[in-house]
Amino acid sequence: MELLSYVIRKLIGGIPLILGVTLISFVLMVYFGPDKTFELLSKNPTEAEIAQVRAQLGYDRPFLVRYAEYLKEMATLDFGFSDSTGERVSSILSRTIPVSLALLAPGFVLGNLLGIVLGLVAAWYRGGWVDKLIMGGAVVGMSISFLVVIVAFQALFGVVLGWFPVRGWNVHDLPSYAYYVTVPTLASVFVALGYNTRFFRAVLVEEINRDHVRTARAFGARPAEILFRNVLMNAMIPIVTRILFSIPLIVVSGSLLIESYFGIPGIGKVTFDAITSGDQPILKAVVGLTAVLFVLILIVTDILYRVVDPRVSLTGDAR
Amino acid sequence: MIMGMLLLAACSEPPSDDNRDVYRHSEDEAPASLDPAQASTVYSNMVVVNVFDTLYRYKYLARPYELAPNLAAGFPDVSDDGLTYTFRIRSGVEFTDDPAFPDGTGREVTAHDLVYSIQRHFDPGVRSQGAWLWSGRIVGLDEWGQNGADYAAPIEGLKALDDHTLQIQLTAPYPQLVYTLAAGFSALVPKEAVEFYGREFSVKPVGSGPFKLTSFNSALATFDRNPKFDRGVLNLADEGYRDDLHGTYGLQALDGQAYPFVDGLEIHFIDENASRWNSFISGEVHNVMVPNEQIDRVLTSKDPIELNDDMAERFHKHSGIEAGFVYGGFNMADERFGHHPDPDQDAANRALRCAIRDAFDWQARNETFYFGLGNVFPGVIVPLVPEFDADLSRRSVQHNLQSANQALDEYGWRDQLPSMSYGMPSSVQQRQMFEQFRAQVQEIGFSTDQFSPESFATFGDFSRAIKNRELDLFFLGWSLDYPDAQNTLQLFYGPNETPGSNNFNYNNPAFDALYEQTLTLQPGQQRTALYRQMNQLVIDDCVVISGLSRTRVHLWDKQVRMLPDREILGGFFMRFVDIGNESETAAMSN
């Protein structure tokens, strides 16, 4: 009951955020956004045809009407049909989101797990050569552009070694999944690892300096025990925050690059195509749903806070 | 656990049956819409003509392209005045089974379906991209659309005389009419499916073509053979088979066999050249159009085109010229350099345009971006059409800085050149092309700032800028709808000015008069002569910087017996593709 009232309160609190996101993205992407009209026209259009297409796309209606329409779509989660293909937006999303999740999940999980492990190791040996090695590696990883990594990995694994496909997504069982997901996963882990390790190390070092860690040592706790119970468990709030908040970014921005470069029909590629073709219903859906995802993640984060830290209360302000 | 769920979600596609013969085709772009009414691109057409039927198709192997009846039983009867066409349609052809039909069983295709399919283009609700093919040509059709598109209302010029006979009455002779009935736009769609799927008809097409679409997304379209499809057997001789040209491809084995030959079809849409090429090399797809940057690695000779030994051992090749061209154009509506009411200024403006044209180096463009495989030609009658004049002076496509500078001096342009904006969709290659062009015009005195790029995030926005006459200079490509020079010459017809197809806003009464004169002419020497006259006008007025037709080099796996094409023939070839026996074990071995 406490949880429910909390979630309701947070959902209500998320409304301004969603309104803000929809308003900004509406103004930028829809109102001033790309004009689809001229892509839908025939080779020899007339003014009348142009007016007709604009009317069909709804471009001729006033700002407020169109924005209200968008809000209505958000409320009903029905974004109509793609302006390009005519496919129902909901069916596009339900077709592509699972692909993106399957594509991104291994890299996301590995990137964070490895980051935490490396962060723990570096934090424990901080100042020593192990730490310097790991952090040096992290800086190198952080300094390479994602694009460069993708191109290099494709060339290496796809062309030079020929172990994995350069692109595509023809997944129907576990081996084919592994076959297609490996290179994108390696690329995303490679890129994320530097940032993750660095962040986790900083958080863990902060925690390692706390009094209770000294207490644990004074009572003879083993390093593994200290690292897990005192350091990791107490650093969960920033860790959970970072991991959860990276989800919406990865789902849209991360998948956008990977998918358009690996030619994988996920939500990122659809979004990218929607940008370059001005497919507003899809853009509206993606942006709107990302905002909703953000709000949901805000809620999940707060609930997880309470799970990982008994001091956090959902009702009061006491933190 | 979450991973497992994701995996399941991702693996929901049914496993493919490995015993089927599946031809895996690669294309460089995905079609936007599969609705014939919007089949304006090569990519849409590729799918549409395989899922739907058109009355006519092009012969498999004959070049220049020739029509052959497809759904039609023979060629139409044409009245003497050239205004009334009567088509006979095969009987016994059925649409594929689909939930859209009562009982889920496809019914017979009739002449009424063709009437409906062409009517749709004039229905304002359909957002047709092909209506212009028939606009103003068929008696009563335009009015029908303007009067609310009531499908129950009869149209005088477009009627089914019975289930298997269609009559079209033209407002004026239209020699290209039969060509238009081989275009994807004219494909026959069942009204039931259009109504059943509504807007989603564009991704769930139902037709009577050789294949039935089973899945479609921006990366892959898969098809099964349409078991109801029966057009008899392949007659190689009728299709224009010549042993000297086609002998090595193993097509003989197919002669006399019923088509389509493959059980399934996959079309992979792969945007990046490199990815597409690698998919081909690794055997994931059966064919590829050689991307430019691979030309040097693959070919030992460009004229004639010869593969290197390694490639020749593994793959078949075929090369052909594209049905279209790329060109640069000026916005003639701009008085700074386009048409001008003052004849002196008009002449000076022409000189400026000619100077820019002469500064443009087609050879460099060809070498850099088409690896020397492009076919540079003067004017706008492209090499693929029969009216092409191989002997035309090449003066207009020669890089000639001296004449360019001379003209600028002569007409007093020196030091007062206008600033020109160059529009382009934002892409790496477009930018490189621009950079090369800019380096060339700098040679005739334009400064970097005077010749500035304007890039557009979407092609639509780029088109809008052209249609709104905001760009001074732009480069575009045109692909032919049918093999007739009229298709490109109409781009310069005054009444077609923007937002029509005349993006140049070229307005020359002499040209227009000639154009109108040719409209009703049947193919022949007289028409060809007039076409060439018009062509010369366009060249002399320096409206365009034209042109180049690309040479396509197709490679395909030797186990596949076919002759791929994506120009005029396009998707029609897929029904004749056969996979050799080896493939049954080789598919997806990795």
Add this chain to the structure above:
Amino acid sequence: MNAPLLKVENLAKHFPVRGGLLRRVQAQLKAVDGVSFELEAHRTFGLVGESGCGKSTLGRTLLRLHEPTAGRLWFEGQDLTELDTSALKRQRKQMQIIFQDPFASLSPRRTVYETLREPLDLHRIGTASGRKRRIQELLEVVGLRPEAIHRYPHEFSGGQRQRIGIARALAVEPKLIVADEAVSALDVSVQSQILNLIGDLQREFGVAFVFISHDLAVVQHISHEVGVMYLGQLVEQASVERIYSMPTHPYTKALLKAVPKPDPQSDDLDAAAASVLEGDVPSPIHPPSGCSFHTRCPEAMAICRSQTPKSINIGSETDPHQVRCHLVDPALSLHIKHE
């Protein structure tokens, strides 16, 4: 008699506590709850109490660094609670504060000169050239060498920083300084230096102090009057002599007994511990009914649970001794039984 320098009447400061679905105010944290006292010029009022009793909040409310929730505040006969922003800004010149944490009380990125110059500039004290001289004087007064002027706070020890803090408070020549735990964070040897400095300054400049501390010994040393605070209220106030020689409120007594004496011969730890209070200080959000001290009071009676004791003067007119305890209420005639 003239109006006292500072007169506090029923001063209260409550902080709202929010919660629930609509984040409504659910309760009030009564940090200061009806405090009254007077302070003459040149004198020091010692405010003593354990952590969380509201003494720091009271100190800040006196300066209107917190807006009082209720009650009145007169400074030299003027009602401070009625001042608008600009008048308050002028008033700030009269009243200053010294803080506990010598590390947090100085801006780390400003030199001593900048720190001391700011109040002079703000209140337009002296001429531009005179200000520098004035700053040097101030440093001298608080016992710092003039070369300290262009140094940053981190270059000083805790005691020296506290001296800078005192110099800043003195810069505007205030009539009243609130010293909030001004020596608590310092080492003993430094503590006594600063205490002496404060004593000297009072003698030299006649500044009145409200001296807040949890250390009864320090308060005894520096104060003229002492108030003992518990849960936002003054439970006992009197002259320093009276409080320390005859503590009356059970809380005051307990406090005094609990202080460890630096003398192995004195009462043993056992004695101190025997008289110590049970339990912890209750939450100021939900203070106990009646006398807020009754939950820990060794002498609590039934009435203490239900009735809030009034403040009763058990001293004389001239030497008042206010105690908030039912035990001393003559109306209840309990003090007899107690004695």
Add this chain to the structure above:
Amino acid sequence: MSDPGIILPAPEPAAARLRPERTSLWGRALDQFRRDHAAITGLAIVAVFFLMAVGVWFGWWGTQWSQALGGRWEGPSGGHWLGTNLLGQDIFQRAVYSTRTAFEIGLIVAILSTLLGGLLGALSGFYSSRWIDSVLLWLMGTLDSIPFYLFVAAVAVAMAGNPWAMHIAMVATFWTTTARLVRGEVIKLKNLEFVEAAHAIGLGQFRIIFRHLLPNTFHILLVQGTIVFVSAIKAEVILSFLGLGVQDGVSWGLMIAESTQEVLAGQYMNFIVASSFMFVLVMAFNLFSDGLQDALDPRRAPR
């Protein structure tokens, strides 16, 4: 014995007794920074790049980036140190010219987003849990929940190919991080006694923000500025690949975008040169930024 140990907080501020050799916070940071060899190396490399950019600015070199000086895909030679690209343009000249582009983007975005983030973050922190803070937090939340590339694309489209669209979009997204950090620091600082002291002497709110709070967040602004600088350079690569980046001119991002096709055709020069230039600068900047962060870390400062 190989127990790496846990560095406990100095149990007593023993270090506080240590007279620092330097007389200012910055001086001490400088000392700390000087001892950090990696950071010094990083700074030196950044300086070299900066000189390169300045040279391009003044037209000392890199002037012929747009001209076709040689044939297609020439190998490294005396004339073209790092070979030529598809158009016959000199790859070295283009890479050098791109240094200027990178610094322009990096500096503009870093400076603007730091200014904006610092200012709004300070306002938000100072007026925390007041309406102005709510509005700013709402704005930050909103901007943060729009996917970055979508946002940039939207700005680019909405501004119809304006060459500054990318910068504006980056500033609009990057400032929020700075603002949140500054906000947090200001909230922490404003409860410190020196701020109360400023109130007590009668200082106005804006003076407190600008004189007492913002200067104390300077280390955050500086470090965050360097981080944004690097992020902007890296984001440019992606945006240029997507066609939303630099409109006229050349940048490493454009070079890499050009080279993605060439790499698979076996032409690596463009890719290697552009990636290496960028990698070296970004790496150097990261090292520099790390060193700076360490040197300015308030927890290291003896207090």
Add this chain to the structure above:
Amino acid sequence: MTRINQPHPVLRVDNLCVEFATTAGQIRAVDQLSFSVEAGQTLGIVGESGCGKSVTSLAIMGLLPKPAGRIVDGSVLLDGQELTRLPEGRLRQLRGAELSMIFQEPMTALNPVYSIARQMTAVLKRHQQLSARQARHRAIEMLARVGIPRPDQRIDDYPHQLSGGMRQRVMIAMALSCQPKLLIADEPTTALDVTTQAQVLRQMVDLQQELGTAVILITHDLGVIAETCDQAVVMYCGSKVEQAPVADLFLQPRHPYTAGLMQSIPRIREHKLDRLPVIEGQVPNLAALPPGCRFAGRCPNREDRCVQQQPPLTERGAQQFACFNPWNGPVES
């Protein structure tokens, strides 16, 4: 006060020297420190911040921050066992079992994400091989002994649900739960209110005497020393300046620093003083110590030799001090 004197000290610290690497170079935080504690005895170490008293405790525990701090010389013998040369693993087994420590800040010294039960039983399970049930039982018993009401319920609380005094009691219970030979209490009551401080000290002393634990009590508060300790060590700038039984120390401090310290602390007096006696000047910088006596710069009894050479430790009865010119004057008490 009389306590049983045992021949073998539980802890013997001999000539302990600890150095720290800092940006200003190597500094010696503890210099040639020697003392010993016997079972059931409480040794107080008193001094101002930075005098090295806490570093000493960490050095004994083997918890010096590495690699910055290390023991450069001397020995620490716990029951005859040399701790400074013990491998980390063995030392770990001793910590919490043979020697325990409690810290100043009760608010932060416990792991906030685990319940008291979990933290206390972890220690018991680790060192005493108790089952979970036994460990819980023992933990509740220990909590009861340090005076926590309803220990069977409070044991499932999280640290933030307890007040500072309660937490410090939990720390004491935890530290003594394995009946260590030595307990080091580093400023255990400094962060507590006076009323709580007395309670907590009481509980600690009671339990210590019950268990016969040796205690090192580190504090800056001479009052605490006077009330709880048998012996006291006074440290200044890293070295011991005086050691004596508490009664002797307060009766007649010998080192001028001890005397100054005693005089300058504010205490509740019957008659107020106008000015407090002070020790003039400041503690010297550890990185630049004077060659002679470290207190010489502030010493009222300073002689010339004090500035040049370090006074050796002199014994006078049970009292030790490092001064050429010891204090003889009266000390107000």
